[in-house]
Amino acid sequence: MLPLKNLSIASIFSESQKAVDNLTHLALDRRVRLAVTGLSRSGKTAFITSLIHQLLHGLDGANLPFFSVVAENRFLGTKTMLQPNMEIPAFQYDQFVASLTGDKPEFPRATDGLSEIRLAIRFQPSSFISRQFAKTATLYLDIVDYPGEWLLDLPLLNLSFAEWSQQLMEFCKQEPRSALAAEWLEYLNGIDVNRSADEETMRTASQLFTSFLHECRAKNTGLSYLQPGRFIIPGDLKDAPILTFCPLAAGSNSPPKQSLYEVMEQRFESYKELVVKKFYYDHFSKFDRQIVLVDMQKALNHGAGSFSDMQGALQGILNSFSYGSSNLLARLFQPKIDKLLFVATKADHVAANQHPNLERLLNRMVVRPVNEAVFQGVEVKTLAISSVVCTQTVVRDHHGRRLSFVKGVPIGRSDEVMLFPGEIPESIPSLSDWEESRFNFLDFQPQTHASGGSIPHLRMDQAIEFLLGDKLL
Amino acid sequence: MLPLKNLSIASIFSESQKAVDNLTHLALDRRVRLAVTGLSRSGKTAFITSLIHQLLHGLDGANLPFFSVVAENRFLGTKTMLQPNMEIPAFQYDQFVASLTGDKPEFPRATDGLSEIRLAIRFQPSSFISRQFAKTATLYLDIVDYPGEWLLDLPLLNLSFAEWSQQLMEFCKQEPRSALAAEWLEYLNGIDVNRSADEETMRTASQLFTSFLHECRAKNTGLSYLQPGRFIIPGDLKDAPILTFCPLAAGSNSPPKQSLYEVMEQRFESYKELVVKKFYYDHFSKFDRQIVLVDMQKALNHGAGSFSDMQGALQGILNSFSYGSSNLLARLFQPKIDKLLFVATKADHVAANQHPNLERLLNRMVVRPVNEAVFQGVEVKTLAISSVVCTQTVVRDHHGRRLSFVKGVPIGRSDEVMLFPGEIPESIPSLSDWEESRFNFLDFQPQTHASGGSIPHLRMDQAIEFLLGDKLL
Numbered sequence: 001m002l003p004l005k006n007l008s009i010a011s012i013f014s015e016s017q018k019a020v021d022n023l024t025h026l027a028l029d030r031r032v033r034l035a036v037t038g039l040s041r042s043g044k045t046a047f048i049t050s051l052i053h054q055l056l057h058g059l060d061g062a063n064l065p066f067f068s069v070v071a072e073n074r075f076l077g078t079k080t081m082l083q084p085n086m087e088i089p090a091f092q093y094d095q096f097v098a099s100l101t102g103d104k105p106e107f108p109r110a111t112d113g114l115s116e117i118r119l120a121i122r123f124q125p126s127s128f129i130s131r132q133f134a135k136t137a138t139l140y141l142d143i144v145d146y147p148g149e150w151l152l153d154l155p156l157l158n159l160s161f162a163e164w165s166q167q168l169m170e171f172c173k174q175e176p177r178s179a180l181a182a183e184w185l186e187y188l189n190g191i192d193v194n195r196s197a198d199e200e201t202m203r204t205a206s207q208l209f210t211s212f213l214h215e216c217r218a219k220n221t222g223l224s225y226l227q228p229g230r231f232i233i234p235g236d237l238k239d240a241p242i243l244t245f246c247p248l249a250a251g252s253n254s255p256p257k258q259s260l261y262e263v264m265e266q267r268f269e270s271y272k273e274l275v276v277k278k279f280y281y282d283h284f285s286k287f288d289r290q291i292v293l294v295d296m297q298k299a300l301n302h303g304a305g306s307f308s309d310m311q312g313a314l315q316g317i318l319n320s321f322s323y324g325s326s327n328l329l330a331r332l333f334q335p336k337i338d339k340l341l342f343v344a345t346k347a348d349h350v351a352a353n354q355h356p357n358l359e360r361l362l363n364r365m366v367v368r369p370v371n372e373a374v375f376q377g378v379e380v381k382t383l384a385i386s387s388v389v390c391t392q393t394v395v396r397d398h399h400g401r402r403l404s405f406v407k408g409v410p411i412g413r414s415d416e417v418m419l420f421p422g423e424i425p426e427s428i429p430s431l432s433d434w435e436e437s438r439f440n441f442l443d444f445q446p447q448t449h450a451s452g453g454s455i456p457h458l459r460m461d462q463a464i465e466f467l468l469g470d471k472l473l
Numbered sequence: 474m475l476p477l478k479n480l481s482i483a484s485i486f487s488e489s490q491k492a493v494d495n496l497t498h499l500a501l502d503r504r505v506r507l508a509v510t511g512l513s514r515s516g517k518t519a520f521i522t523s524l525i526h527q528l529l530h531g532l533d534g535a536n537l538p539f540f541s542v543v544a545e546n547r548f549l550g551t552k553t554m555l556q557p558n559m560e561i562p563a564f565q566y567d568q569f570v571a572s573l574t575g576d577k578p579e580f581p582r583a584t585d586g587l588s589e590i591r592l593a594i595r596f597q598p599s600s601f602i603s604r605q606f607a608k609t610a611t612l613y614l615d616i617v618d619y620p621g622e623w624l625l626d627l628p629l630l631n632l633s634f635a636e637w638s639q640q641l642m643e644f645c646k647q648e649p650r651s652a653l654a655a656e657w658l659e660y661l662n663g664i665d666v667n668r669s670a671d672e673e674t675m676r677t678a679s680q681l682f683t684s685f686l687h688e689c690r691a692k693n694t695g696l697s698y699l700q701p702g703r704f705i706i707p708g709d710l711k712d713a714p715i716l717t718f719c720p721l722a723a724g725s726n727s728p729p730k731q732s733l734y735e736v737m738e739q740r741f742e743s744y745k746e747l748v749v750k751k752f753y754y755d756h757f758s759k760f761d762r763q764i765v766l767v768d769m770q771k772a773l774n775h776g777a778g779s780f781s782d783m784q785g786a787l788q789g790i791l792n793s794f795s796y797g798s799s800n801l802l803a804r805l806f807q808p809k810i811d812k813l814l815f816v817a818t819k820a821d822h823v824a825a826n827q828h829p830n831l832e833r834l835l836n837r838m839v840v841r842p843v844n845e846a847v848f849q850g851v852e853v854k855t856l857a858i859s860s861v862v863c864t865q866t867v868v869r870d871h872h873g874r875r876l877s878f879v880k881g882v883p884i885g886r887s888d889e890v891m892l893f894p895g896e897i898p899e900s901i902p903s904l905s906d907w908e909e910s911r912f913n914f915l916d917f918q919p920q921t922h923a924s925g926g927s928i929p930h931l932r933m934d935q936a937i938e939f940l941l942g943d944k945l946l
Contacts, residue, residue, distance in 0.1 A: 082670060082714075082736065086743045089712035094673060113709065199555060200567060236586065236708040239562035241555075263555065270559045 038293035149229025165247035184208035209246035297441035351404030386458035390444035511766035622702025638720035682719035770914035824877030859931035863917035
């Protein structure tokens with residue numbers, strides 16, 4: 001509101017015209033840029049495919065009771081649009097949905113790098129005022145898929161090369177990193193970091209470090225907190241100097257000009273400047289909402305080290321969203337993101353009675369700071385969902401106890417099994433829990449379902465409502 | 474020179490100081506950015522590897538009589554330097570030379586995309602004046618390796634979408650393109666280009682067109698003039714809208730808004746803007762000298778269509794260097810390139826007495842315009858060389874005639890053979906030459922050579938002298 005003394009007929013008119021414009025805009029044309037990323041092979045491609053599928057089939061049989069625009073019969077349909085950005089690869093929805101809904105359904109192969117797709121959702125505005133301007137409105141939804149590692153690069157902006165090196169060397173003192181890092185660290189031990197830099201030594205050191213990162217990420221290790229992200233998915237930067245460095249323990253003196261230490265430090269700084277900041281300027285700063293997918297069962301399966309690593313990664317991500325005045329990112333620019341959703345995927349891989357614990361455990365891992373005010377305007381939520389339901393929960397008597405079993409076809413097998421996958425702890429497991437190695441959750445294959453019907457899911461509608469509900473009023 | 478009236482003691486001093494600075498700079502520190510590209514699997518990686526190897530071994534046994542700095546005993550040695558550009562991948566010389574000079578020598582695998590390496594060549598200046606400032610000087614040589622297709626994108630800048638489409642459709646009326654394009658063109662026939670654009674149709678059309686380009690480039694077809702270059706090596710742009718178009722025959726009327734034709738036309742224009750111009754601004758405009766490698770024998774083997782296609786490609790490249798006032802590129806910026814070398818590689822795959830014809834034939838293919846003045850300041854040369862000699866020429870009597878045979882191990886075989894590979898025509902073959910299918914040249918494997926010795930070559934020293942000689946005076 002303008003101060004009274006500045007009011008004139010012209011300014012009053014201009015102000016009310018602005019209000020009308022805003023409303024018209026509100027009613028006619030809205031845009032949301034929704035970013036989806038995931039940690040540790042969390043089923044990102046399946047999630048996005050199911051999300052698009054549910055929106056496309058919102059009128060004909062999708063089961064979306066919590067998606068209010070559908071529940072209130074204001075949903076008019078969704079269609080895919082032309083790709084919005086010339087240089088961003090298309091998310092290959094057609095291919096992915098074909099592999100999920102074919103005669104022999106399979107999870108689509110994991111995507112690499114960045115991709116996006118644009119949808120247009122037509123709906124009837126709910127409010128009286130909006131409806132004065134238009135009977136129908138459109139929400140343009142851009143879904144952007146990018147690797148979780150790129151989000152985990154964000155904390156690098158707050159670290160010097162020495163600080164980052166020290167942090168990573170500390171991580172490497174503990175298993176499972178300790179064993180995996182042995183070869184790389186042994187090579188570093190044989191090097192004087194103050195000697196004159198040469199490409200061959202730097203290449204060998206960075207190749208060993210990159211192999212270490214790949215092993216950390218491998219299926220049988222399943223670590224999440226991996227930096228720098230571009231080392232794992234290099235794209236066109238493969239073998240470039242900007243990816244040819246690694247953490248180094250500082251030498252005793254300040255490093256001489258053109259020494260290994262100094263040159264690697266320069267490359268680390270260039271990485272921050274040309275890779276990390278570029279991603280944040282070109283992409284991250286334009287996102288409206290962010291989803292982070294997590295495979296909790298996999299983290300539990302892999303044991304204490306992997307689990308606490310995932311917790312560290314989630315915490316690192318959350319810190320990037322706390323816009324305190326000391327946050328480097330906040331000083332660089334103000335991200336637009338106002339909703340942040342953490343999702344535990346593959347909820348159907350445990351019995352239905354375990355879902356509340358899955359959500360509680362994820363909630364405990366995403367420990368928010370005591371002072372919630374640091375998340376100025378960012379709404380944070382956790383949900384346990386299933387993008388594509390692969391199993392049924394069956395309750396049976398077992399040696400006199402009522403137990404909830406899961407029935408489905410585990411990946412890599414051909415026959416259906418009924419098994420008791422165990423219980424999800426509702427809080428962070430204690431050391432003794434791990435020693436008993438009580439977690440052994442399996443992955444299941446998608447099932448064929450009635451043609452024409454939509455992909456069965458769990459709570460996708462709650463996720464959609466949280467992310468889009470307020471934009472469809 | 475300043476006009477006389479402006480002269481003062483201070484300005485005279487400043488001018489002569491400038492002259493001294495220029496001379497010092499001349500004597501102490503020079504830079505050359507040498508771009509290497511090739512058509513149709515011409516042995517680019519082997520050429521660059523041998524080039525670096527000869528320079529590194531210029532002091533110990535490399536056979537470089539025509540490289541004047543070596544012949545005049547002014548050469549002091551070469552070493553590899555740190556990579557000059559953070560975001561350009563390193564040319565992996567160590568790996569490539571290891572595969573060429575190992576116990577079982579093999580040609581290094583072809584590289585994809587862009588890479589570079591920096592060498593420092595130490596030498597004694599030859600001129601009296603230079604030597605007053607320094608006894609030794611250094612030439613910093615950046616060798617940049619990039620795909621020939623990127624150079625062939627240059628002519629696109631002078632074409633509209635309609636012109637380019639028409640040109641390509643004309644090409645596709647002739648074999649071998651005609652048969653390879655059949656599936657793609659049949660799909661286009663079923664499409665109304667004036668209908669509303671959708672991603673699925675555009676993706677299918679551009680995938681069929683991309684497959685067509687790959688088949689044109691395949692070993693058994695061996696075409697060279699392939700556009701747009703990024704369709705073949707997409708890198709991070711794979712599946713992006715900017716690579717999701719293809720040539721289209723225009724509809725009867727002017728295309729409606731958002732029609733297939735209009736959207737593909739926009740994408741073609743974006744390709745020119747964001748891919749082609751970007752390459753020229755970021756890279757091409759910074760090159761000092763350019764080498765284009767050609768495998769003449771392969772073009773001859775593949776017959777009339779492939780041969781005239783290569784001639785078209787060479788002509789297209791040459792036109793990019795004719796800086797007439799009508800040239801779009803000349804208006805955009807003035808490239809620095811002052812020497813352009815066309816090289817027929819694998820000269821050793823034919824007998825020594827055929828080398829002059831190889832050079833003459835290449836010379837005939839690179840037909841310069843009558844008025845050489847359009848190449849303002851660009852010196853153009855052709856040479857027949859061998860980066861890595863794989864054979865020996867042996868003269869034998871054969872049914873009473875003295876014939877020159879080639880002795881070596883053809884690729885894919887294990888035993889040495891002696892064969893008469895036939896003659897290279899000294900002018901463009903006539904139609905009857907092709908009908909007799911008289912060209913059947915083979916590729917040979919590199920041989921083990923005495924350890925410590927340098928890689929055997931033919932006329933690499935002449936190539937090096939042309940490209941660098943004047944910078945080492």
